[in-house]
Amino acid sequence: MNIDIIGAGIGGLTTAIALQKKGIRAKILEQANEIKPVGAGIILANNAMQVYDHLGLRKEIEDGGNLVSSMNITDASLSRISSIDLTYFEKKHGVKNVAIHRGELQKILVQQLDKSKVELGNELIKVEKLDSAYQLKFSDGSSTTSAVLLGADGLNSKVREYLFSETKIRSAYQMCWRGVTNFTLPKNYRNELNEAWGKGDRIGFVQISSEKVYWYALKTFRQDQYSVDDLAMLFQNYHPIVKEIIRSTPVGAIHTATISDLEPIKHWHQDNVCLIGDAAHATTPNMGQGACQAIEDAFVLSECLAKYGLDHPAQAFSEYQRLRMPKAHQVVNTSWTLGKVAHWKSSLAIQLRNQLMRMVPPSINRKQSEKIFQLASV
Numbered sequence: 001m002n003i004d005i006i007g008a009g010i011g012g013l014t015t016a017i018a019l020q021k022k023g024i025r026a027k028i029l030e031q032a033n034e035i036k037p038v039g040a041g042i043i044l045a046n047n048a049m050q051v052y053d054h055l056g057l058r059k060e061i062e063d064g065g066n067l068v069s070s071m072n073i074t075d076a077s078l079s080r081i082s083s084i085d086l087t088y089f090e091k092k093h094g095v096k097n098v099a100i101h102r103g104e105l106q107k108i109l110v111q112q113l114d115k116s117k118v119e120l121g122n123e124l125i126k127v128e129k130l131d132s133a134y135q136l137k138f139s140d141g142s143s144t145t146s147a148v149l150l151g152a153d154g155l156n157s158k159v160r161e162y163l164f165s166e167t168k169i170r171s172a173y174q175m176c177w178r179g180v181t182n183f184t185l186p187k188n189y190r191n192e193l194n195e196a197w198g199k200g201d202r203i204g205f206v207q208i209s210s211e212k213v214y215w216y217a218l219k220t221f222r223q224d225q226y227s228v229d230d231l232a233m234l235f236q237n238y239h240p241i242v243k244e245i246i247r248s249t250p251v252g253a254i255h256t257a258t259i260s261d262l263e264p265i266k267h268w269h270q271d272n273v274c275l276i277g278d279a280a281h282a283t284t285p286n287m288g289q290g291a292c293q294a295i296e297d298a299f300v301l302s303e304c305l306a307k308y309g310l311d312h313p314a315q316a317f318s319e320y321q322r323l324r325m326p327k328a329h330q331v332v333n334t335s336w337t338l339g340k341v342a343h344w345k346s347s348l349a350i351q352l353r354n355q356l357m358r359m360v361p362p363s364i365n366r367k368q369s370e371k372i373f374q375l376a377s378v
């Protein structure tokens with residue numbers, strides 16, 4: 001029996017690789033006509049890198065990106081208010097956090113799969129449950145049936161829309177700009193992720209290769225959204241490095257979006273269909289864990305399918321949901337709150353918040369990451 005995966009994002013690709021390693025046949029159906037590199041970076045935290053280590057991809061990903069050994073929150077002048085030393089987790093789990101260009105990661109993932117396993121130009125528009133299969137309809141008028149279906153089709157998942165009743169997408173009312181620029185950070189910033197919090201806005205930046213820096217900036221909005229042309233003005237009170245990073249990025253290369261997540265849903269599977277990644281638990285990006293959680297899904301689901309066999313996918317899906325849902329939802333909820341706190345606007349509240357955060361002992365910060373970086377044992 002074959003598994004059909006809808007979507008060739010990080011979740012779908014990693015799942016196909018993990019299943020291939022287990023000798024389980026899977027095919028990806030992707031709407032795009034080509035897998036184009038997204039002009040942004042991504043941070044693969046320790047939990048994601050443990051999975052890639054397991055899949056034999058750790059070295060290639062490390063070589064394609066840049067190692068990150070601390071994650072810091074600072075004020076707009078880059079004075080630290082909180083920090084997580086990642087070297088403790090590097091020793092504990094034997095892998096490092098890596099910041100990498102998304103295009104580079106996609107290339108590494110796609111290369112692991114036989115070309116026939118990723119079918120492009122298949123935009124799913126409708127799914128129907130038949131007696132013992134699913135009928136998939138595509139925008140070019142074609143259709144096919146699937147015995148076992150995985151929805152890895154992101155926040156606006158069609159698989160979720162047609163086969164699952166609950167779905168509430170929430171806007172965080174935050175604009176987000178992302179860019180990659182030719183830039184080399186001063187030495188002391190080269191192996192760190194720094195996220196600077198201002199008043200109702202913030203900006204994060206990290207070296208992703210010897211000559212490239214990835215940055216993301218967010219700003220709260222009400223009705224009227226901001227334009228990319230407003231960026232320099234919006235971040236004019238930040239540290240000169242921040243302003244230089246923005247200035248050095250061609251406007252046409254800046255990706256603009258608004259931030260949303262999926263309010264936690266109770267069911268990720270029924271019969272022979274199951275949701276993974278953003279389709280199941282899209283989160284705001286405030287903990288840098290969305291893709292990492294999708295990567296964990298890929299690992300746990302492939303282990304469960306190998307354990308229970310394809311004759312009993314429902315059992316594997318149920319175990320996958322039991323093992324993955326509490327942590328994924330914890331990330332969604334914590335990230336949602338963090339995004340609000342990061343964008344406070346009152347000067348007094350900001351001052352108090354920063355003072356309190358500076359007082360939190362490193363052991364508490366470490367404890368919070370401990371749970372996130374621990375993989376489930378199947």
Ligand SMILES: Cc1cc2nc3c(=O)[nH]c(=O)nc-3n(C[C@H](O)[C@H](O)[C@H](O)COP(=O)(O)OP(=O)(O)OC[C@H]3O[C@@H](n4cnc5c(N)ncnc54)[C@H](O)[C@@H]3O)c2cc1C
Binds near residue numbers: 041155156176277285
């Ligand atoms: C600003 C920002 C920064 C982020 N930074 C980080 C970070 O540093 N670390 C981290 O871990 N996460 C980060 N994330 C989150 C991360 O990008 C997502 O969680 C992750 O990409 C989800 O992967 P996915 O494969 O589940 O979904 P997606 O990446 O959305 O992929 C879905 C795929 O399905 C395809 N598809 C969709 N609909 C259809 C259809 N109808 N038919 C066929 N194919 C379809 C799409 O074309 C796409 O290829 C960030 C997110 C944002 C917005």
